[in-house]
Amino acid sequence: HIIFFFLMIRRPPRSTQSRSSAASDVYKRQVHGEVKFGRAMSMRKLKVLFAINTGVLSASLKELETVVSKVLQKPFVDYTPVYNFQGPEIDKIKNKELYNVICTTDNKDVEYLLRDFKNIEWVHDLYTGCERILQSDLLRNNDKIVLTNCRDVSKIPLSEFAAGSTLYFLRNFPFFEEQKRKREWHARIPLPFLNQKHVAIFGYGSVGVEVGRVFKQAFNCRITAVKRETGSLPPYADAVARLDDIKKVVSQNDVIINCLPNTPFTQQIFSKEVFENFKKDSVFVNVGRGTTVDEDGLADALLRGQILGAGLDVTAQEPLPKESRWFDEQFRHKVLLTFHSSDEYPELLEGRGKILDENLHKFAKGEPLINVVNKKAGY
Amino acid sequence: SFFISIFFFSSRRRHTRFLPVSWARRCVQETGVSTGAIKANLKRLDSSVQNVLATKPFVDFKPIYEYTSQEISSIPNKDSYDVVVTGDTSDVEVILKEFRNVKWVHNLYAGCESILKSPTLKDNKEITLTRAKNVSNIPLAEFSVGSSLFFLRNFTFFEKLKRNRQWHARVPLPFLNRKTVAVFGYGAIGQEVGRQFKQGFQTRVIAVDRNTDKLPPYADEVTTMANIKQVAAQSDIIVNVLPSTPATQKVFNKEIFDACKKGAVFVNIGRGMTVNEDDLMEALISDKLLGAGLDVTDNEPINSTSKWYDEKLQDKILLTLHSQDEQSEGFEFRAKIFEENVMRFAKGEELINVVDKVSGLSLIHI
Secondary structure (H helix, E strand, C coil): CHHHHHHHCCCCCCCCCCCCCCCCHHHHHCCCCCCCCCCHHHCCCEEEEEECCHHHCCHHHHHHHHHHHHHHCCCCEEEEEECCCCCHHHHCCCCHHHCCEEEECCCCCHHHHHHHCCCCCEEEECCCCCCCHHHCHHHHHCCCCEEECCCCCCHHHHHHHHHHHHHHHHCCHHHHHHHHHHCCCCCCCCCCCCCCCEEEEECCCHHHHHHHHHHHHHHCCEEEEEECCCCCCCCCCCEEEEHHHHHHHHHHCCEEEECCCCCCCCCCCECHHHHHCCCCCEEEEECCCHHHECHHHHHHHHHCCCEEEEEECCCCCCCCCCCCHHHCHHHCCCEEECCCCCCCCCCHHHHHHHHHHHHHHHHHHCCCCCCECCCCCCC | CHHHHHHHHHCCCCCEEEEEECCHHHHHHHHCCCCHHHHHHHHHHHHHHHHHHHCCCCEEECCECCCCHHHHHCCCCHHHCCEEEECCCCCHHHHHHHCCCCCEEEECCCCCCCHHHCHHHHHCCCCEEEECCCCCHHHHHHHHHHHHHHHHCCHHHHHHHHHCCCCCCCCCCCCCCCCEEEEECCCHHHHHHHHHHHHHHCCEEEEECCCCCCCCCCCCEEECHHHHHHHHHHCCEEEECCCCCHHHCCCECHHHHHHCCCCEEEEECCCHHHECHHHHHHHHHCCCEEEEEECCCCCCCCCCCCHHHCHHHCCCEEECCCCCCCCCCHHHHHHHHHHHHHHHHHHCCCCCCEEECCCCEECCCC
């Protein structure tokens, strides 16, 4: 019986490659900052390299550092903050082989870290974008390293920007702002509703689904979710379409919302040709990445009046230089620029901290992590 | 005459004579506006209504465009006319003085402020007044949401940067999600406003209305105007859909704006007279309120010398010049409502959208 009893106490299998997006009940039952061990053997000790590059440091990076440092203060976590990804600061670190986790930003220099720290099993990106971090060959090609990110954290403000900028153009706000500046009244002009319009959402992940929810529930829109591969009908969508059918999709929809990430497959997917197929007086919103858009094509479509207006939170170049065409007079009433800030909100850092917190517990207990990135797909 | 009476009583449909008063042309002349789009729209409304009337064999109708005594006196058998269909104009008084047997006046629009200035219409209990309803619920609600997001997402700030060709670092902005929205006047328009905010943005909705018998759709609570101050103190967004009545004149005043939450957004899709505009301007300039989306103002059209164009208010207001209810699909809808009542009137059935002449609002609350 004693032998049988000891055989029953086994370490639970660790599978970190599977996707799981729901917060676990087990996590919720954890007392914050303290671990209650179900069984003494089930919690791993984590040695975390917290790499934050001060070269790009801004006020918010410092705040991020403060929030993350707090989250990393756990009895089962031993962490080392570093501010450079190579050089004397890294060389000084002893027992590099004991480190199993890197917590960092979307930075391709993680390649250097992975060269020196050879036992890393999990890399956590504190942002959502993975376009730079996946430039690291060691990260991309090593199947034993799982990558997670902070998607989900900005879906609400981005969906509100999408709704706000769509209504901004449909309700003719740029025109009225101009009238106000000229101190001129103008007689009523009939305007189109957003209600029941056809809306296509490119990229139907956490942001896309939330955008779909807002447009469907508030405005009764007909939602087409556009993905790489069609499968079953996702939440709030009336139809699914393949990314390959982009030309057909844009010709049939009144509002096009781009949530696509920057991957090798999405470069300038909104090409000149695609813009030529947009419906007359359609609205284009970009909350994905500027690199997915051929800006010449977009500019032409706006100037010839084919597209009513474009709400651009992201642009091909960021920051925009003073000479950028988007600041020109001819786009004044046709483009809304929000300088990649539409995902920023007061509790954003807390939100990022929460995702890291959840994954630290899961990783230590050998449970599936949330927000796992498909390294081949790039998101 | 015995024969005629039998015919009259045995037939299920009354033979009615309609007088569509086409104020369209007059309206265009009065505002001095001559843009093609406006004329075209009013013409469409005109023809939609005439279409309804022309297709009914039991209807005789005569359109009039000017209300001159000449035009009116040229019409024979004035006493044979039962119905007047028109817009929201006090000139219906001129008509009703001459056409003394009119039993029903239909307003093709929803607002009845001007039409109820006609003493004959207001005081004569034999004349039923009906109006259009539900025509503008959706665009007005979309304007409420759109202007709330306009201010919350800081669009004026970004537009200013764009004009100066300036990039800017990220600035955290608040969500609309789960905020508290108060809707003053929870009729057809108010309920659509409540629906869009609740279903789209999961906000808490406080309905303020005369009728508090039961919790109306999409509202988390309902209360009366007696609690306006307490409601203002809890609200992140205030949408005013109140009509202009003796009870609602300047109800939004300094006392209320002082009670508001700092950073609240005020949207007016009701009537400008319900707001003390000097107090609103003060609340905006002092940054008490984040911004105001105003489709209606006390004086319309707004004069170029108006205080609304003050430099200090430029970034804090959105003026949409009473345009947000106008829509391309409205004419057919308005004509349909009218048609519904034409059929009911002819059959002697109860009409829809009957107006309570005292309040200027619906007789039966939905």
